[in-house]
Amino acid sequence: MRADARPTAATKGRHRHHSRLADVNPNATLLDVRDLKVEFRTRYGVSKAVNGVSFSLEAGETLAILGESGCGKSVTAQAIMGILDTPPGYVTGGQVLYRGVDLLRLASEERRKSRANLIAMIFQDALSALNPVFTVGFQLGELFRVHRGMSRSDGRKKAIELLDLVKIPAARQRVTDFPHQFSGGMRQRVMIAMALALDPDVLIADEPTTALDVTVQAQVMNLLAELQRERNMGMILITHDMGVVADVAEKISVMYAGKIVERAGVHEIYASPAHPYTKALLESIPRVDMKGHELSVIKGLPPALSNLPPGCNFAPRCRFARDRCRHDVPPLYQLGSEYGRVDATGTLRGSACHYWEEVVAR
């Protein structure tokens, strides 16, 4: 199946021409996602998985996209990478601007070149992301053979260099091993090596350490941070773990039911969350001083994406909700500069709550 996000009826009318990678403007924002919309069309109806997500990323920055399962964070990443399963998934609107060029409008051959060269991705489960019937050396070398036209032996040399880079001991011997011969942490390193092979500017890490033990998680996160610093990459970290986010991210976008409900710098969001969902998530983490007390819970369940409630999606579970929330869809309100800024470019914080002033004050 072609995994490309095809131009759909909605986008076709507006943009008849493809964008080209030759038009890349080195001064434009590294990655600027604007109003991205993705839906899944199934026999049972249309699920709106991503409903207008916007964020930007500069070189060297780490943006965390935080959310629970089913909030659309992985689908956002797949749409940016252009690896969405089509059908049933369709990008129905928005732009993914890489240095000013809309990746969603690239011709499929150019789109393919953008992957791994410009934007690369690390997946959660390395065992299923790697091909079990080829050696890791072959799979790493494949990138150089396909994208750089290298010979097999040169590809293999590159593969050894990469395994060294991600600190796999005895790289020269291990290059001929198969994925199942590596431990979980080592496999994740192989995948990081694969993502970094062609020196991308943007790295998307989708739950890179969720399947790993904490001591190995610490190793892998440290490695990622080090490589990011060395190469000045922009990184999008997709996770549900608020501990990992606090350790590595500079800015955070919190997603709920396919929308970004809060945008803030890492220090501000933990100190003074401005959306009831973020606040409730932070409160539901067990804390030392809460021992012996009930954990605070978010009552109910996330809504079904095929049947989103009118108004604010979080309203049915929200303790701040009033009548207005049940029919007025809240926009992403901008907070005043006194609440801090999101990044170096001076973006203001955002909260998709009509009553954010009440939430942030408490």
Add this chain to the structure above:
Amino acid sequence: MTELSVTPGPHVPAPRLGEVVLEVRDLVKYFPITRGVVFKRKIGEVKAVDKVSLQLRRGETLGVVGESGCGKSTLAKLLVGLETPTSGDIAVQGQNLSKLSSRALTRARRNIQMVFQDPYTSLNPRMTVGDIVGEPFAIHPEVAPARDRRRRVQELLDLVGLNPDHINRYPHQFSGGQRQRIGIARSLALKPEILICDEPVSALDVSIQAQVVNLLEELQNELGLAYIFIAHDLSVVRHISDRVAVMYLGKLVEIGQDTDIYDHPTHPYTQALLSAVPVPDPTLRGHRDQIVLEGDVPSPANPPSGCRFRTRCWKAQEVCAIDVPALTVRPGSNHPSACHFAEERDVVHAVE
């Protein structure tokens, strides 16, 4: 019937709660590694659980933490009788399970039930909730007469916060958190005193996790249950546990009150484990004493000699390769630790 004496040895902190309901002594489980298809020869052993001793009191929660492959799930299976121990004793309320007749064993097992990790695979998709929760009554018919079962199942559903009218629904009609409640209802059917929870919240989202943790605590207060709570999430374990045991490669390396383990850890592995847990507080970034271990957990089929942690330990010396460190109270600390060089180190709080 054989009784195990329950004298509190040096391993056990002063009795604080009720009487001992579960005592495990020198529990060992080796899985054979075989070669050959027709004529199987044993070529080695995986030492999954190696001489584990612990006690559990009424109404108490003992947290068991450790990385994958450390033997914590095997320990759980041994306790509920899903695996037969290679050696060692498990005594439930003074009854040594290995010495019981099969009928007495069936009866004794009612008292110790299990909640499984994955609520998506531990419930039979072809059975209704009523059948799932009522199945223990089919195995132990003397607990509830047949005509009474439906009512008992509805009571159980109510107890775990599910709608009793949903008794005829199937598991796929419930969310992950609700399914875990079904699993908990099933484990409570036979009114056990001990519940073994093997990673009961790991498969759930954060907001749902809190609901299930609260439910478990409420049930404990209402019914006086004793829990063995196995998890890899150290913050959840800290929240729910009275005492915590740390496992590494089949052995207990440290055990004590929750405050002993979290605030005054003395075993290097406990320290490394605690320091590796990301803390949801960005102001602590770069201000914590983070110990990053090298390498991976060695294979339990061929564990290192002496102390099993020595291959990754920064304190290891010659003696560690020769002497297996015993789990005893070490000088300068008030709880048992299996390290020759046990020494307190604060890894949780910020350092200057």
